[in-house]
Amino acid sequence: xxxxxxxxxAFFVLTSIALISCExxxxxxxxxxxxxxxPKNFQxxxxxxxxxxxxxxxxxxxxxxxxxxxxxxxxxxxxxxPSFGTPIRNDEMMLYVNCMANxxxxxxxxxxxxxxxxxxxxxxxxAFAAPGGYIFLTTGLILALDSEAExxxxxxxxxxxxxxxxxxxxxxxxxxxxxxxxxxxAAFENNFIDFEKxxxxxxxxxxxxxxxxxxxxxxxxxxIQYAMNTGYDxxxxxxxxxxxxxxxxxxxxxxLSSHPDTSTRIQEVENSLKKMEKExxxxxxxxxxxxxxxxxxQEWAKSSHSDWAR
Amino acid sequence: xxxxFLSVFLLLIFSLHGLLQSDELYVSAKQAEVRDHxxxxxxxxxxxxxxxxVESTKYKKKWHQISFVQDSENKTGWIYxxxxxxxxxxxxxxxxxxxxxxxxxxxxxxxxxxxxxxPLAQKFANANRxxxxxxxxxxxxxxxxxxxxxxxxxxxxxxxxxxxISAADIHKFxxxxxxxEFSESMPKEGE
Numbered sequence: 001x002x003x004x005x006x007x008x009x010a011f012f013v014l015t016s017i018a019l020i021s022c023e024x025x026x027x028x029x030x031x032x033x034x035x036x037x038x039p040k041n042f043q044x045x046x047x048x049x050x051x052x053x054x055x056x057x058x059x060x061x062x063x064x065x066x067x068x069x070x071x072x073x074x075x076x077x078x079x080x081x082p083s084f085g086t087p088i089r090n091d092e093m094m095l096y097v098n099c100m101a102n103x104x105x106x107x108x109x110x111x112x113x114x115x116x117x118x119x120x121x122x123x124x125x126x127a128f129a130a131p132g133g134y135i136f137l138t139t140g141l142i143l144a145l146d147s148e149a150e151x152x153x154x155x156x157x158x159x160x161x162x163x164x165x166x167x168x169x170x171x172x173x174x175x176x177x178x179x180x181x182x183x184x185x186a187a188f189e190n191n192f193i194d195f196e197k198x199x200x201x202x203x204x205x206x207x208x209x210x211x212x213x214x215x216x217x218x219x220x221x222x223x224i225q226y227a228m229n230t231g232y233d234x235x236x237x238x239x240x241x242x243x244x245x246x247x248x249x250x251x252x253x254x255x256l257s258s259h260p261d262t263s264t265r266i267q268e269v270e271n272s273l274k275k276m277e278k279e280x281x282x283x284x285x286x287x288x289x290x291x292x293x294x295x296x297x298q299e300w301a302k303s304s305h306s307d308w309a310r
Numbered sequence: 311x312x313x314x315f316l317s318v319f320l321l322l323i324f325s326l327h328g329l330l331q332s333d334e335l336y337v338s339a340k341q342a343e344v345r346d347h348x349x350x351x352x353x354x355x356x357x358x359x360x361x362x363x364v365e366s367t368k369y370k371k372k373w374h375q376i377s378f379v380q381d382s383e384n385k386t387g388w389i390y391x392x393x394x395x396x397x398x399x400x401x402x403x404x405x406x407x408x409x410x411x412x413x414x415x416x417x418x419x420x421x422x423x424x425x426x427x428x429p430l431a432q433k434f435a436n437a438n439r440x441x442x443x444x445x446x447x448x449x450x451x452x453x454x455x456x457x458x459x460x461x462x463x464x465x466x467x468x469x470x471x472x473x474x475i476s477a478a479d480i481h482k483f484x485x486x487x488x489x490x491e492f493s494e495s496m497p498k499e500g501e
Contacts, residue, residue: 060403061403061408062404063404063405063406063407063408063413064402064404064405064413064415064418065413065418065428066404067404068418068419068422068428069428069430069431072422072427072428072430072431072448072452073430073431073434073435075448075451076427076431076434076435076440076444076445076448077434077438077440079440079444079447079448080438080440080441080444086447087447087450087451089450091473094450094453094454094473095454095473095475095479096483098454098456098475099456099475099479099480099482099483100483102456102475102480103480103483103484103489105456106339106340106341106480107338107339107392107393109399110402111339111340111360112340112360112402112405112415113402113404113405113415113416113419114415114416114419114455114456114457115456116419116451116452116454116455117454118447118450118451133415133419133452134451134452148487184408185428185430188430189430189433192433192437195430195434196434196437196438199434228392229339229392229393229490230392230484230489230490231390231392231484231489231490231491231492231493232489232490280372280391281369282371282372286371286372286493287493288487288488288489288490288493291486291487291488291489293486293487308443308446308447
């Protein structure tokens with residue numbers, strides 16, 4: 001009888017140890033491969049997001065064509081906005097930022113669509129994204145950066161806004177999608193008056209207002225992961241957020257107010273970085289921080305003018 | 311009774327051992343090149359599409375040594391870790407049309423770049439008196455298209471010529487910057 005008890009006890013003890021070690025080992029086995037949606041980060045982002053995932057899933061019927069129709073209209077409205085700035089017509093510069101954005105996007109949550117980046121002549125330090133793959137960077141932003149890795153994280157952040165459909169989520173929260181049976185081009189056509197209002201509200205939010213803090217943190221944490229997956233050191237993004245904070249404190253740049261609660265964002269990014277380096281199982285120092293060509297990009301941003309006569 | 315306990319126990323231990331040994335990963339990037347060895351000079355063939363399951367047998371300096379099945383053949387190689395995930399990547403729902411047909415984001419982008427803005431945006435532009443110059447800005451904005459397939463560039467109504475960004479362009483960009491799989495801090499031969 002005694003031997004049975006010992007065996008039963010040993011069975012449960014050994015089974016428990018094996019199961020615990022299996023859980024513990026899972027993280028070690030997956031080190032280096034944990035991605036933007038790795039279980040731990042994903043849970044963290046989900047917790048911070050508080051329902052973002054459900055809202056994201058509610059746009060499953062919206063095709064890339066529908067998103068692009070919306071993105072095109074929002075971009076046209078942005079370009080027609082006085083003081084927005086004009087895009088710089090420099091093919092070499094466009095090749096640089098578009099190669100970079102699409103290289104990063106290939107390691108994102110939504111790698112199967114093309115992304116289009118334009119550089120806008122404007123002293124305001126800002127970057128924003130419209131649905132369907134449209135990204136805008138200002139020359140003020142490019143000149144405020146110290147490294148290509150900073151730009152990589154910013155592009156990652158904007159790609160995350162697009163891949164996670166934050167513009168649509170924001171409009172849903174603001175109850176601006178109620179007039180459409182579905183979020184599709186056909187529904188936009190059927191209720192064109194509301195579509196115009198939607199485009200203008202979305203454009204206003206992209207340029208002058210902010211996304212909710214949960215979406216900014218979602219884009220921050222995913223953006224640095226996309227940059228790191230590509231091979232860029234994600235730490236310079238903290239330097240960028242600190243620059244924003246400093247400028248906000250000086251209240252020198254109106255455009256920067258579009259990213260509220262920067263202290264919380266810095267804290268969240270720093271927490272993510274600790275986990276990412278552990279999962280990478282290698283030092284961030286082995287990743288790329290800067291390149292020689294980045295200086296050329298800044299020179300283009302400084303000297304290029306919008307040559308639209310040709 | 312003792313035999314029964316021992317059998318169950320041994321079965322459980324072997325199952326757990328199997329779980330601990332297996333490290334299944336999926337290609338989470340758009341695609342991943344499998345290399346003979348993680349060096350810049352290595353052969354970049356074959357290419358595995360997003361969602362392909364691989365088995366990681368070793369991890370070293372951001373590279374996974376992997377095994378996978380292709381054309382019913384067991385193959386091995388190395389993949390940069392940034393392109394792999396422990397989770398099966400979800401399908402992009404925006405690339406499935408209402409009738410269930412698959413859409414190509416690249417083809418749609420190329421079509422827009424060649425034909426100019428779509429009818430809905432055109433209607434919005436007309437209703438809001440958006441100028442030809444602003445349409446030209448947008449044509450230029452989406453004239454650089456990252457796509458695998460080649461396409462015949464055609465000058466748009468606004469006078470903009472689309473420019474394809476190929477996989478080779480992106481490789482060149484990463485290689486020049488020594489980024490990711492083109493980094494110099496990679497495991498050396500025999501390491």
